[in-house]
Amino acid sequence: MTTLPDRPNTALLVIDVQNGVMAPAVNRDAVIGNINTLVGKARAENVPVVWVQHSNDELPLGSEAWEFVPELVRADGEPLVHKLYGDSFEDTDLEAVLAERGVGRVLVTGACTDACIRSTLHGAFVRGYDTTLVGDAHTTDDMTSWGAPPPEQVIAHTNLYWTYQSAPGRAAGTVDTAKVDFAAQG
Template sequence: MTTLPDRPNSALVVIDVQNGVMECSIDSDAVIARIASLVDRARAEGVAVVWVQHSDDGLKFGSDAWRYVPELGEPRDGEALVHKTYRDSFEDTDLEERLAERGVGRLVVAGAQTDFCVRSTLHGALARGYDVTLVGDAHTTEDLSEHGAPAPAQVIAHTNLYWAGQTAPGRSVAVLDADEVVLSEI
């Protein structure tokens, strides 16, 4: 149902599951395990896996904190690796080109941080015409309550509620748990 013509394919987009991000995030072991399972399923079904990797002053490009968690391994040949410096994975990156060359019109999104890069990328995708599924139990964030944010579990729950209620003409939006996601379906 995407508004993007000739884009029948899906992609699993794994956002910022990096050492320095996940070490501060809640329930990170369980989230990483769910994402690893999704990656395995996507590969088995021939669904594109797109890896997004953030760098900034706190995540220096090439540092150990910047690297993806070892539980997910390295991207395989043919899998897109997108480097970003903004929260929205589309902003000033080649993500759109990588998706276009793979004929992708539907994104299945998992990763970190819920209230920053995940949420920004969800909106960026929807605004660009993609169908977007958020994997409700495969995203996480750190505790920023000392800065006025709600507790992390509330941030995650609210994001799932908020995203499930999004609509846009000609596009579909969903929130599904990892075991409910059908990757190859559009």
């Protein structure tokens, strides 16, 4: 259903599941476990797993904080996209990585819900991708001191509003790990 021609494939995006990002994250272990389940399922079904890694002043390139969490291991040959902005497409080669693999549908996992996850969801959707959020495979940390709602509410609200996202010729939605179907269209 994607608006991208000749892109029948699906990819799993693993966004910013890095030590410095995940240390303060809500439900850290459960979210990492769900992402690990999805990575294993994607590999078993020959679905591309695309790893996205952020760097900034708090996540300096090559630092321990910048490294992916040890529970998740990127396999040889799985693409790695380095980014500096919230949207994983912004000023990166993600679009080329997905185009090369014929991907028109992405499943989004990772951190942080209220920043890079939301930015990437919208970035993918406006670029023509069918975009599914895996509702129990993303997280954020507590930003209430800056006026944000509690993290559990941020996650729940994002899951809710993405469930009802729509646009001509594209599909969106939210699904839990146990119900992910990489072969589904839209």
